[in-house]
Amino acid sequence: MNKDQVKGSIKKTAGKVQQKVGEAVGSEKQQAKGIGKQIEGSVQKGIGNAKENR
Secondary structure, eight states, rough: OHHHHHEEEHHHHHHHHHHHHHHHHHHHHHHHHHHHHHHHHHHHHHHHHHTTTT
């Protein structure tokens, strides 16, 4: 497991938490930011996976 995989997983999890907090407080802005963070995390993890498979 490389640093991109780890950082991507952490970012994805943080995004899920941010999205759920946004839902709990009724903030669409926070929900959207959380979803964006999840996407960033997935992309970074995918890059890490690609590096790992070389």
